[in-house]
Amino acid sequence: VTPLIDSKRLWASIIETAEFGALSQGGLRRLSLSPEDGLVRDWLRTKCEALGCTVRIDEVGNMFALWRGGTSALDPIAIGSHMDTQPTGGKFDGVLGVLGGLEVLRTLAAENYRTRHPLMLINWTNEEGSRFSPAMLGSGAHAGIFDRDVVYETRDNDGLRFRDALDSINYLGNEKLGSVKFRAMFELHIEQGPLLETAHRDIGVVLGVQGVRWFDVKLRGQEAHSGSTPLQHRRDALCAAARLVTAVRAIAESSREGVGTVGSLKVIPNSRNVIPGEVLLTIDLRNASEIGLDQMQSRLLVQLDQLRIEGFEPEISEAWRNPALRFDSDCIAAVRHGAVQAGLETKDLVSGAGHDAAYVARVAPTAMIFIPCKDGLSHNQAESATFEQCANGVQVLLNSVISYDSGAFAVCYPA
Ligand SMILES: [Zn+2]
Numbered sequence: 229v230t231p232l233i234d235s236k237r238l239w240a241s242i243i244e245t246a247e248f249g250a251l252s253q254g255g256l257r258r259l260s261l262s263p264e265d266g267l268v269r270d271w272l273r274t275k276c277e278a279l280g281c282t283v284r285i286d287e288v289g290n291m292f293a294l295w296r297g298g299t300s301a302l303d304p305i306a307i308g309s310h311m312d313t314q315p316t317g318g319k320f321d322g323v324l325g326v327l328g329g330l331e332v333l334r335t336l337a338a339e340n341y342r343t344r345h346p347l348m349l350i351n352w353t354n355e356e357g358s359r360f361s362p363a364m365l366g367s368g369a370h371a372g373i374f375d376r377d378v379v380y381e382t383r384d385n386d387g388l389r390f391r392d393a394l395d396s397i398n399y400l401g402n403e404k405l406g407s408v409k410f411r412a413m414f415e416l417h418i419e420q421g422p423l424l425e426t427a428h429r430d431i432g433v434v435l436g437v438q439g440v441r442w443f444d445v446k447l448r449g450q451e452a453h454s455g456s457t458p459l460q461h462r463r464d465a466l467c468a469a470a471r472l473v474t475a476v477r478a479i480a481e482s483s484r485e486g487v488g489t490v491g492s493l494k495v496i497p498n499s500r501n502v503i504p505g506e507v508l509l510t511i512d513l514r515n516a517s518e519i520g521l522d523q524m525q526s527r528l529l530v531q532l533d534q535l536r537i538e539g540f541e542p543e544i545s546e547a548w549r550n551p552a553l554r555f556d557s558d559c560i561a562a563v564r565h566g567a568v569q570a571g572l573e574t575k576d577l578v579s580g581a582g583h584d585a586a587y588v589a590r591v592a593p594t595a596m597i598f599i600p601c602k603d604g605l606s607h608n609q610a611e612s613a614t615f616e617q618c619a620n621g622v623q624v625l626l627n628s629v630i631s632y633d634s635g636a637f638a639v640c641y642p643a
Contacts, residue, residue, distance in 0.1 A: 350413070416624075
């Protein structure tokens, strides 16, 4: 029989840790490697050690609490997320995934439940990317995407180095980056979007993370007098840009699972009575699949070709890309099973936001569980999830780990 979590104990831990960095409107300011981050880390370490965990810290401050629930020498099954927040963040984003993991360990310990694998709770450093950029620095460094020394030299807005900030809260650990191994990882998180709430579903089974492509585009027209230049003599770069903005929207609407945004425009010379001679704009395309992204990109290039024929000399360069990611099918199956077992209604989703699980998925089988959040809001003090929603998520987290541990969903499993 799969044990039931203690939802009151879970909620109490959410309320208790929300003291570290509490803001007046119910939210949190717990920037990565701040004194408040140090306090919540100390709290977590104490609670994990009280359960008999061994807590190891790696070179960028990622915390790994190993719970030897298993009797074998198998790699542990991990549960992980983050405890840092945005400057005016809420008390669920990230925190729920770590405290949910703690509740899983506490439940299994209280029931004296033996898993085959050891379990591991992970608190990833600097997920938000708010104080130190980029986001998901700790999980990315673990997965070998960011170099340790580059991370160390990253500075906050006050010029303080990451390494010094890490040292100041006593979390400069000595475990080599990437050396802590685990069999798989599960991450529970609030959805940060409106889909579950709108569909009245309890649990999001997260199939993957959207791919992203960023472009910079330059369109050239001709500056001229706004009064004395007849319309047919104009090459108005902003009119061309306006067509491109609506084209990006149309490309997204005609794609299966895509979104597209022009979020920034620079108009030159930006003067009331001069026909714009040049416009620089940014394009952000996202899609659940790489094929979808390829299609969106080729439609975009067709639009630019049209503007080229009309004499706007479009130039496009790719500023950044992050490929679409599919989570591990065994882990996803374990989540689905865990939700059904808990009697909850699920919806399959693709995450629109980045998460630690996306980087971890490059080095270990991974999946995510979403719960609804009020009005789909996050990165806001008003971010909210109910007692019941949090409890549902953590029960599914526990069920998923137990399912995965049982091996029912593994294709090739060590004997
Ligand atoms: Zn988060």
